[in-house]
Amino acid sequence: MHLLLIFGLVLLPKAYTLKCYECVSGDSGSCTEKVCPSQGQQCGALRFLSYTGSLKVSDINVKTCALAEQCVGGSLNIGISRTIITSKCCTSDLCNIQPAPDASKSIPNGRKCFSCDGQQCNATLKCKGNEDHCISTTVTSGREKMIVKGCASSQMCASKQTARITGSTGEEIDCCQGDYCNSASGTSAGLLLLVAPLISLVKFS
Numbered sequence: 001m002h003l004l005l006i007f008g009l010v011l012l013p014k015a016y017t018l019k020c021y022e023c024v025s026g027d028s029g030s031c032t033e034k035v036c037p038s039q040g041q042q043c044g045a046l047r048f049l050s051y052t053g054s055l056k057v058s059d060i061n062v063k064t065c066a067l068a069e070q071c072v073g074g075s076l077n078i079g080i081s082r083t084i085i086t087s088k089c090c091t092s093d094l095c096n097i098q099p100a101p102d103a104s105k106s107i108p109n110g111r112k113c114f115s116c117d118g119q120q121c122n123a124t125l126k127c128k129g130n131e132d133h134c135i136s137t138t139v140t141s142g143r144e145k146m147i148v149k150g151c152a153s154s155q156m157c158a159s160k161q162t163a164r165i166t167g168s169t170g171e172e173i174d175c176c177q178g179d180y181c182n183s184a185s186g187t188s189a190g191l192l193l194l195v196a197p198l199i200s201l202v203k204f205s
Contacts, residue, residue, distance in 0.1 A: 018043055019093045021063045033094065036065035042089040043096035044071055049084040049104055056104070063096050074153030075106070076135070079115035079125045103129060112179045114149045124180075127151035134182035137173040149182050 020043035023031035036043075044066035050058040071089035075082060086100040106129030113134035115125035127134075131151035139148045157175035176182055 017041065018065065018091070020044070020065050021094060021096050022065070023063050025059075025061050031063055034065065041065040041067055042071065042091050043094065044087060044089040045096045045098060045100040046071075046085065046087045047100035047102065049086075049102075051082045051084075052080065061099050063099075072155050073103070074155030075103070075129055075131055076150070076152045076156050077125065077128060077131055078135075078148050078150035079117070079123065082128075084129075106130075111151065113151045114180055114182050116147055116149050121147055121149050125150055129153070133157050133175045133177055134180070135173055135175050136182040 017036045017039055018041060019033055019035050020041075021031040022034040042065070044062075044064055046062045046064075046066070048058065048060040048062070049056065066087075066089060068089070071087045073086045075084040084103050084106075086103045088096070088098065088100045090096060108126040108128055109131065111127040111132060111134075113125050113127060114121055114136075115123045117123045128151070130153045132154055133152045133156075134149070135152045135157070136147065136149045138145050152173075152175065157173070174182070
């Protein structure tokens with residue numbers, strides 16, 4: 001009886017995990033194949049775009065194994081800089097051959113929020129694409145703190161994974177809906193705000 005049990009355990013099939021492409025800022029020709037370390041992970045393609053004004057300062061493409069909650073998308077716009085995250089996840093072996101979509105050509109959507117210009121936070125910022133919330137937070141730079149206001153998409157306010165895949169200040173971000181609603185404190189979303197892409201965390205595994 002014990003012998004049959006041992007044979008049964010040895011012969012049990014291993015839990016199935018996906019095989020995905022893995023690389024950073026490369027096409028599928030330069031990617032390697034990786035077996036995802038755990039069940040429940042998907043094959044993901046992610047893109048991190050960062051702008052200072054109208055100047056594109058980074059465009060990072062990532063392919064890797066990712067959890068479903070890491071397959072997020074959205075943008076954060078504080079006027080002087082804008083970060084856009086797009087993702088495309090799938091659930092079959094090596095299905096992440098195509099890059100994440102390019103959302104850089106988003107246009108103003110009619111919503112307006114306050115943004116900060118130096119010490120003043122009464123400038124009008126026209127939200128773009130799917131940015132449907134106004135945001136307000138405090139950014140720590142060295143020993144100085146400054147208030148940051150702008151536009152953000154709902155995913156940036158709702159997803160706890162946002163803090164892992166954008167930059168981090170360690171402060172909470174206040175999100176609200178309605179034109180110029182970020183003139184005062186809104187309802188805290190309890191998130192860490194990452195204002196610039198955090199390249200060191202683009203590999204999730």
